[in-house]
């Protein structure tokens with residue numbers, strides 16, 4: 001079976017993890033600091049805080065944004081539930097927006113249609129590590145005085161006009177879940193780009209105490225100063241992550257090479273095959289997180305998933321739109337977001353991971369083209 005996704009283990013993880021066993025295993029120790037330094041050296045992030053997941057990073061961003069009952073937060077419907085849950089947990093109302101015509105990211109030009117006097121924040125998702133048009137988003141944020149949160153869960157090492165994703169909005173949230181490019185089992189990162197929020201972020205992170213300032217010697221004792229939670233990961237997780245980060249170029253180059261082969265294979269063959277590769281806007285430098293094809297019908301997409309599985313190849317759809325979920329419809333009226341529905345119906349993700357071999361990738365390509373040819377022959381109009 002060729003699986004959709006598999007984490008690349010570099011070999012150094014176990015060495016770093018065993019180092020923690022001889023010292024501190026709880027959070028905010030040497031490995032956490034080394035990870036934070038990596039992010040500031042490589043991406044120039046203003047403030048980085050490792051978290052136990054991207055979901056937790058988003059929860060911190062939701063608390064720091066100050067959203068609560070009566071506030072509205074706009075976000076795409078075509079995303080994972082973790083984009084929405086943190087804001088609902090704060091008592092805010094989630095407003096789902098449609099995707100772009102040409103890619104699954106939130107339709108930026110249509111954003112003002114979703115903004116009311118109650119809107120407090122916008123969450124954008126860089127789907128597949130492909131940047132949202134952040135200049136346009138930040139312009140809207142200034143015009144309407146809104147907080148911008150980048151759900152960059154999939155977007156480590158992706159860029160917008162040369163700027164690292166996650167460094168542009170007020171907050172950036174990353175995931176190191178083992179389905180992502182860089183992994184630590186479970187894991188995440190909150191990036192704080194607006195210095196107004198840094199002190200409070202450290203306090204939330206350390207269970208509502210000023211322990212971070214205490215560790216730096218800025219206060220002589222620490223205590224309870226605000227609300228908070230245990231958002232920081234253990235040193236075992238940070239050690240795992242550091243080993244991965246030290247190999248980021250190797251991992252990214254390997255993924256990119258495979259992504260480009262898929263892209264060249266499926267480009268310009270829409271008329272023949274009836275599938276489109278991802279369209280990457282010129283402002284985006286993506287990170288080869290996902291390779292997907294957009295089929296011209298749901299029947300074709302479902303046929304591909306089913307037949308690839310029989311051929312020993314895992315391929316999946318993505319995100320049932322959140323605005324149509326049973327949970328959301330309990331309290332909200334149905335609305336029509338045709339693009340998010342189209343991506344749910346017609347998008348298929350095919351295997352992409354560092355350790356995918358050349359011959360395995362060729363087998364995937366041959367199988368997809370063969371199945372498309374069969375489907376097109378038997379379903380001619």
Ligand SMILES: *Cc1c(COP(=O)(O)O)cnc(C)c1O
Pocket residue numbers: 052053054055056079080082083125151153154174175176177186187188
């Ligand atoms: C993976 C993912 C998350 C959740 O990340 P966790 O680290 O598993 O909490 C959130 N949003 C998006 C868009 C994701 O792809």
